[in-house]
Amino acid sequence: MKPRLGFLGTGWIGRHRMEAMLATGAVEAGAICDPEPACADEAAALAPGAVRVDTLEQMLEQDVDGVVIATPSALHAEQAIAALKAGKAVFCQKPLGRSAVEAQAVIDAARDADRLLGVDLSYRHTQAMRQIADLVRSGELGDVFAIDLTFHNAYGPDKPWFYDPDQSGGGCVVDLGVHLVDLALWVLDFPQTGAVDARLTCEGRPLNAGQVEDYATAQFRAGDAEVRLACSWRLNAGRDAVIEAAFYGTRGGAALRNVGGSFYDFTAERFQGTATTSLAEPPDEWGARSAAAWAEQCAASLRFDAAAQNYVRSAEVLDRIYGR
Incomplete structure (x- = not known):
């Protein structure tokens, strides 16, 4: 059955x-x-x-x-x-x-x-991210010491509850940043994390009571890696979205990036010095x-x-x- x-x-x-x-x-x-x-x-x-x-x-x-x-x-x-x-x-x-x-x-x-x-x-299930995870876990990038995470959305949610912290739990961080944080921890097999240094703003100003953030930056340690995160709603980014997860190790680097502002199309590339090798290209029906x-x-x-x-x-x- x-x-x-x-x-x-x-x-x-x-x-x-x-x-x-x-x-x-x-x-x-x-x-x-x-x-x-x-x-x-x-x-x-x-x-x-x-x-x-x-x-x-x-x-x-x-x-x-x-x-x-x-x-x-x-x-x-x-x-x-x-x-x-x-x-x-x-x-x-x-x-x-x-x-x-x-x-x-x-x-x-x-x-x-x-x-x-x-x-x-x-996003764990994109072909691009799986290729990067394999590189990290196999040790081919050496010891990963830095991770840069970005998710800027030129639009904002269209449902009112997203803007009520009691209903949503927060703004762009809980909406978009949750994917970024999960990717970093998942790729590293969920290491211990340290204290966080973060800045949250709404329309460029510190949050007032009852507001949720539309721009956020944060930095924290995940195992031996320093993680930097930035995410936003309605940023003047010149495209629909900017999405990236880059991993830098002692023997090389790799990054997932969206293509042409797309929310759905991603590449994965491996870096060694000034050389770049393609790991994954669209199309990829991952959604x-x-x-x-x-x-x-x-x-x-x-x-x-x-x-x-x-x-x-x-x-x-x-x-x-x-x-x-």
């Missing part, structure tokens, strides 16, 4: 992940829930046999083995914990929680329920690869995967960036 999944939140991201999961053939859609009828209709077109429900509680009463969560950030931890306590596996959009405390509570619930937990940290991988993992086993404990590591760094 294929695992049956409930899809909670079927906006663009939720439907995109749903389509990728179903395309694997490893899982089936058992239930759909979205407060917007148009979103639910589009999801139902992908899975005509799925039951449409109005609440998470109703979804948990259905014959589903897992729940895929694509809702506003403030709801992630509470909804994930409820699903896990009901004995369902969970795949959640980032961030898993608005703080490390929330993230750890979800992980604890997954461990207690012995159920699989996944988070949609999609929903993390969702598909989780679906296949579900089909293999619904039991808790201890690697989920690493999700809190990035959340701890974000907490330090925010000074909490």
Whole structure:
């Protein structure tokens, strides 16, 4: 029997992940829930046999083995914990929680329920980033001592809740920086991290109460590497986006970079002195690869995967960036 999944939140991201999961053939859609009828209709077109429900509680009463969560950030931890306590596996959009405390509570619930937990940290699954991770882990770059991370988005989110710190947990750092921090820690196999020196601003000025940052810089240590991070919304960057993750070691360097301002096309290059070698080029259909991988993992086993404990590591760094 294929695992049956409930899809909670079927906006663009939720439907995109749903389509990728179903395309694997490893899982089936058992239930759909979205407060917007148009979103639910589009999801139902992908899975005509799925039951449409109005609440998470109703979804948990259905014959589903897992729940895929694509809702506003403030709801992630509470909804994930409820699903896990009901004995369902969970795949959640980032961030898993608005703080490390929330993230750890979800992980604890997954461990207690012995159920699989996944988070949609999609940039890990780009071909470019996998090539770089292989270089670092094999020791071909020597000892990595510096990492430069950048994610500037010339646009800002279009939903009001993103700008409410109580609902979002923060601004561009929790929206974009979480991917950067995760990449650095994931490539280095989640080393210990140190204190963070950070500066957060909104429209070029220090944050006032009730505001979220639209520009942030931070510096911290991850193992023996010095990590520098910069991210923003609505920066006058001259292109749609500037995305980069560069790793510098004692025997060489490597970097992921977006192409022509694209949010989707990436290159990976290896550096040795003044020489550059291409590692990966577009096209690469990576956007929903993390969702598909989780679906296949579900089909293999619904039991808790201890690697989920690493999700809190990035959340701890974000907490330090925010000074909490």
